Amino acid sequence: MPLLIDIRAGSHPSEGFDRIAFEFEGLPGYTVGYVSEVVRDGSGESVDLSGEAFLQMVFNPAQAHDDEGESTLGDPPVEPVKVGFAALDAYVLTGDFEGYVSIAVGLTGTLGFHVAQFSQSDGDYVVYVDVRRP
Structure with a gap:
């Protein structure tokens, strides 16, 4: 099962985009698209995420926890992380x-x-989304 081990966000003004990147041990399948509302999987609870529009990324098969149920991310972003770039506001x-x-x-x-x-080169995979800066 591909494991999500890192999420990185960066601003690239000279290239005209902001980027969010997801590093995995193994390559998952994925879909990316706009949604009108951000909700938590399972509960359907609404998430207060800043922004005027929302992209939803779904990776499958994938997981962000180990066999003991501990997060594979150092600080899992279960609450919104504000980045405040020109295109990318939060995740x-x-x-x-x-x-x-x-x-x-x-x-x-x-x-x-x-x-x-x-x-x-270390065998990990990175899936990234470049968003055009306004």
Whole structure:
């Protein structure tokens, strides 16, 4: 099962985008798309995520916890993490259950985005989303 081990956000003004990247041990499948509301998986509880538009990323199969149920992220973003970039405003982990990991990203507007992946020399994989800066 691919394990999510890191989430990184960065601003790239000279290239015209902000990026959020997800590092995995193993390569998961994934979908990315706009949603009208951010909710927690399972409970359906609404999440107060800052932003004018929201991207939802769902990785499957994947998990963000080990066999003992401990998070594989140093500081799991179960509460929104504010980054405040030109395009990327905040992100939050909305689910890690039965082979699905869900993360929502608050954006400053409905902006164009590009999703890609690459493998690192250490064997880990990175899936990233570049969001066009307004």
